[in-house]
Structure formats: C-alpha cells, structure tokens
Amino acid sequence: MKPAHLLLALAAALLASCTPAVTPAAPAVPTAALTPAPRLTPSPAPSPTPALEPTPWAAADRPRYILDVEIDYPAAQLAVSQTLIFTNPSPTTLHQLPLVVAARWVDAFELHALRINGQPSEGYAFAQGVMTIALPEALASAAALHLELDYTLTLPSAPGVLSVSPRQLHLANWYPYLPPYDSEAGWLIHPPGLVGEHLVFDPADFEVTLRTADPTLVLMAPGVASALPDGAHYSLLNARAFIWSVGPEFVRLETLAGDTPVRAYVYPEHTAAGEAALQAVAGSLTLYAELFGPYHYDSLTFVEASFADGLESDAFFFLDRNYFATYDGTVRNYLTAIAVHETAHQWWYSQVGNNPALEPWLDEALCTFSELLFYERLHPSQVEWWWQFRIDRFNLEGAVDRSIYDQAEFLPYVKAVYFRGTRFLNDVRKLTGERALLAALRDYAEQYNGQLATAEDFFAILAEHSPADLTNLRAYYFKTAP
Ligand SMILES: [Zn+2]
Structure with missing residues (x-):
C-alpha cells in the first residue's frame, strides 16, 4: 500500500499502524423502505457524471454502506449516521457479529447508538479495534441483516491516514466495516503490525453523503458525485473502501485517460507538480488498462496529503505533499514513480484483493x-535511472514473502517486500518471457476480480501461461518453498 522511501521511512513506520476515523448517524429506515436507493438530483458541482442506477437492496450481493456525514471542519469532527446492510457470508448461523472499527485504534470513534433491524441495542463490546455485536436473533447463513450506527469521529492531529492536518482532513478507515469471511480462517481480522497495512476488505457498495455548513470547503471523494445544497452525494459501487478528504484550499486539476476522467486535488503552491502528476497518472492508467485489462471505475481521483508516502483506495488515492514539494520538473522523482505506483493499485489491491497483513508482497x-513497466513503455530512457533510484541503491535482503508481523522496522520491510519482490518479478519475466507474464497478469486480474487472491493463486495462473520452472527463484527469494 504505502510505497516507501528512505527519507520518509521513519514517519511512515509511525503511520503504518494508524487507522483513523468515521462518520455520523443515518436515518432509521426499515429495510423494505430502502428498495431503490434515493436518487439525488444530478448537479454540476463535483462531477458532471450522471448518477448510477442504485442496486436494489434485495438484489445486492455485496454489503451496502449508506453513510451520512455532517462535517464540523473547525472541530475536526464528523457526525456520522451509518447504515450497513449485508447477508451472513458464513456457512453457519451467527449469534454475534464482528465489525472492524479501525478508528478505535486512534481514539477517534465514539458510538452513540446501535440499531439492529430497526431495534435499539446495547448488546455490543469493543476490544482491539473490533466491535462485537450480540445478535438478538440468530442470523442464518445468507440471511440479511440491517445495522444502523450513529457515532462521532474526532480526528487526531498526529499524522496518519485518519487525521486532521492544517490543510485538510484525511478520512481512511473511518467507518466500522464487515470483515471478509474465509471458509477456512473465519473472519479476516488482523491486528496492526509495526509496518504495513493490516486491514482486509471485500468489495461493497457505498452511498456516501457529505454535508458541511461551509461552502468554501473542497470535498474530495471517489465515485459518481451529485451536488447537494449543503454538500454532495457519492455513489461508489463494487469498492473495497471509501476514502476521502476535505479542506479549504485545494486546486482541482482534471484530464482524461481515454474516456476516464482523472482528477487531482493539490495545494495551490503545487499546481505545476500536480499537473505533472496528473499526466503521469493518466498515462499509467491508460497503459495499465492495456496491459492488465480494463479499469473498473468511472473516474480516478487523487489528493495531496499531509502524511507520509500515500495510500491507495478504490478510484482514489492519497499522495504525500513532500513528493509535490520536491518535484523537479522531470519524471526522475518520487512524485512520478509513486503516483504511477498508486495507480497500479487500482488493479493490484482494488480489483484483485489480497491479504496485506500476511502476503503484502x-x-x-x-x-x-508496474512502475517499471510504466518507465519501460513511456520513458524508456529513464529505465536505468529507475532501477538505480528505486531499487539498486538499497542493499536488499530478506524474504519477499514475509508478513507485516515478521518485521519491526519499515525500511527493511520495504526493501524485502517491495524492492526484492520487484527483482523477483523481473527475474520471473526473464524466465517466462514478458508475453507470458503479461498474459498471466491479465488472467489473474480477470479471474480474481473482486476477490482475495493468494500467492499460490498467482503462481497457479502463472503456471498456466508458462512452463518455466520457478523452483529455484522461489527458493532464492522466498522463505516458503514451493
Ligand atoms: Zn503500494
């Protein structure tokens, strides 16, 4: 998730375990009344794209989150009404249910009310960032449940993906969410490590309304937007998470990658760097769609952020202000490399999910x-620079397939997982040939679209496209023998 580099390694290490905040309460509506989600009047404000037809509740095969957020910007506080509708994903009858509340880790979350199928309930407990809800009635496999939560988020000022900074609010991991259910491992809930990301997500549908009394604030969020008198509504379907930002001083830049709008929101003093990043993101989005298969959202938005490195999300990512501040007018810098890295996460994270706690590589x-592929295709004269700048100047060691719990320091983790992992994939390409590797990546993106893949899934698809024997390579780079 976070592409790291040497200078920011320490700060990033501090951030890696932070997962912040959430939103306020939603109207208590019986499930039946929700059938077609309310249609908002499309308006010119955040986006000209027309609203998507909402999925009827009864037909939803993904969890559905309806989040209504009242923003108190001066107080760095959100009042959130959340509705979560889903069907029991486990094969067994449930008597209790876990929700992951990452905002608890940074003391940002205060619950005011819980309603289960419309009935108020106090049958819940928090422990280790998990809210365990006692269900008043047993929930059979595949049966639907309707939860409503009213809560306040008070964002911490310590840098992080859920935080307030002098320039903006960063809203990642802000709402309680239903973790994926694995038939063997059960609920996929992992504690934070000292490095890396630990949260695992299945795709869901999001309807998010952001309201503010201050019309000068700039709302920055993914999905199809419709303006409201006091804010905007966003519809983001088939996404693993909904991440956003808001701040008073942002310049909005926009271009097209094919037919797909790409938007950047940057600080006014970084407009030129923002334009450069926008072009790199648009170029990489087009390239990756050609190489890996179609991009699955209607737009891509990225936002300059006041925390280290960046953070990918569906149709959205954050990018560190330091990359904009140090932009040198060329493509030989972190701004370009990390911008296209985050763009690649639209395929390797958003489309094909994986367990970032156990298999972050x-x-x-x-x-x-994918950064390398971008430079090879679009800036071939800079490939040698890229290898030196991103990979070779570091003394690389350590197993590529470590979990986030195998490592306490950020830089050694990144060197093993990101950089040595890249050398591994490059060596795989030498063995299989690029044609076979790219065919395998397209197949992997298609077959595991919307799912969680494992390393063995990846290798199984690779084996279908190439007879190359990877035994020695895996023995050299990995701790786990094939
Ligand atoms: Zn990353």
Whole structure:
C-alpha cells in the first residue's frame, strides 16, 4: 500500500499502524423502505457524471454502506449516521457479529447508538479495534441483516491516514466495516503490525453523503458525485473502501485517460507538480488498462496529503505533499514513480484483493514492478535511472514473502517486500518471457476480480501461461518453498 522511501521511512513506520476515523448517524429506515436507493438530483458541482442506477437492496450481493456525514471542519469532527446492510457470508448461523472499527485504534470513534433491524441495542463490546455485536436473533447463513450506527469521529492531529492536518482532513478507515469471511480462517481480522497495512476488505457498495455548513470547503471523494445544497452525494459501487478528504484550499486539476476522467486535488503552491502528476497518472492508467485489462471505475481521483508516502483506495488515492514539494520538473522523482505506483493499485489491491497483513508482497511488488513497466513503455530512457533510484541503491535482503508481523522496522520491510519482490518479478519475466507474464497478469486480474487472491493463486495462473520452472527463484527469494 504505502510505497516507501528512505527519507520518509521513519514517519511512515509511525503511520503504518494508524487507522483513523468515521462518520455520523443515518436515518432509521426499515429495510423494505430502502428498495431503490434515493436518487439525488444530478448537479454540476463535483462531477458532471450522471448518477448510477442504485442496486436494489434485495438484489445486492455485496454489503451496502449508506453513510451520512455532517462535517464540523473547525472541530475536526464528523457526525456520522451509518447504515450497513449485508447477508451472513458464513456457512453457519451467527449469534454475534464482528465489525472492524479501525478508528478505535486512534481514539477517534465514539458510538452513540446501535440499531439492529430497526431495534435499539446495547448488546455490543469493543476490544482491539473490533466491535462485537450480540445478535438478538440468530442470523442464518445468507440471511440479511440491517445495522444502523450513529457515532462521532474526532480526528487526531498526529499524522496518519485518519487525521486532521492544517490543510485538510484525511478520512481512511473511518467507518466500522464487515470483515471478509474465509471458509477456512473465519473472519479476516488482523491486528496492526509495526509496518504495513493490516486491514482486509471485500468489495461493497457505498452511498456516501457529505454535508458541511461551509461552502468554501473542497470535498474530495471517489465515485459518481451529485451536488447537494449543503454538500454532495457519492455513489461508489463494487469498492473495497471509501476514502476521502476535505479542506479549504485545494486546486482541482482534471484530464482524461481515454474516456476516464482523472482528477487531482493539490495545494495551490503545487499546481505545476500536480499537473505533472496528473499526466503521469493518466498515462499509467491508460497503459495499465492495456496491459492488465480494463479499469473498473468511472473516474480516478487523487489528493495531496499531509502524511507520509500515500495510500491507495478504490478510484482514489492519497499522495504525500513532500513528493509535490520536491518535484523537479522531470519524471526522475518520487512524485512520478509513486503516483504511477498508486495507480497500479487500482488493479493490484482494488480489483484483485489480497491479504496485506500476511502476503503484502502480492500487491506491493506488483505495483512496484508496474512502475517499471510504466518507465519501460513511456520513458524508456529513464529505465536505468529507475532501477538505480528505486531499487539498486538499497542493499536488499530478506524474504519477499514475509508478513507485516515478521518485521519491526519499515525500511527493511520495504526493501524485502517491495524492492526484492520487484527483482523477483523481473527475474520471473526473464524466465517466462514478458508475453507470458503479461498474459498471466491479465488472467489473474480477470479471474480474481473482486476477490482475495493468494500467492499460490498467482503462481497457479502463472503456471498456466508458462512452463518455466520457478523452483529455484522461489527458493532464492522466498522463505516458503514451493
Ligand atoms: Zn503500494
């Protein structure tokens, strides 16, 4: 997730375990009344794109989150009404249910009310960032449940993906969410490590309304937007998370990657760097769609952020202000490399999910390798620079397939997982040939679209496209023998 580099390694290490905040309460509506989600009047404000037809509740095969957020910007506080509708994903009858509340880790979350199928309930407990809800009635496999939560988020000022800074609010991991259910491992809930990302997500549908009394604030969020008198509504379907930002002083830049709008929101003093990043993101989005298969959202938005490195999300990512501040007018810098890295996460994270706590290399090495593909195709004269700047100047060691719990320091973790992982994929390419590797990546993106893949899934698809024997390579780079 976070592409890291030497200078920011320490700060990033501090951030890696932070997962912040959430939103306020939603109207208590019986499930039946929700059938077609309310249609908002499309308006010119955040986006000209027309609203998507909402999925009827009864037909939803993904969890559905309806989040109504009242923003108190001066107080760095959000009042959130959340509705979560889903069906029991486990094969067994449930008597209790876990929600992951990452905002608890940074003391940002205060719950005011819980309603289960419309009935108020106090049958819940928090422990280790998990809210365990006692269900008043047993929930059979595949049966639907309707939860409502009213809560306040008070954002911490310590840098992080859920935080307030002098320039903006960063809203990642802000709402309680239903973790994926694995038939063997059960609920996929992992504690934070000292490095890396630990949250695992299945795709869901999001309807998010952001309201503010201050019309000068700039709302920055993914999905199809419709303006409201006091804010905007966003519809983001088939996404693993909904991440956003808001601040008073942002310049909005926009271009097209094919037919797909790409938007950047940057600080006014970084407009030129923002334009450069926008072009790199648009170029990489087009390239990756050609190489890996179609991009699955209607737009891509990225936002300058006041925390280290960046953070990918669906149709959205944050990018560190330091990359904009140090932009040198060329493509030989972190701004370009990390911008296209985060763009690659649209395929390796958003489309094909994986368990970032246990197998972080699977998306991170692929995204770093995707940086290389970008330079090879679009800036071939800079490939040698890229290898030196991103990979070779570091003394690389350590197993590529470590978990986030195998490492206490950020830089050694990144060197093993991201950088050595990239060397591994490059060596795989030498063995299989690029044609076979790219065919395998397209197949992997298609077959695991919307799912969680494992390293063995990846290798199984690779084996279908190439007879190359990877035994020695895996023995050299990995701790786990094939
Ligand atoms: Zn990454």
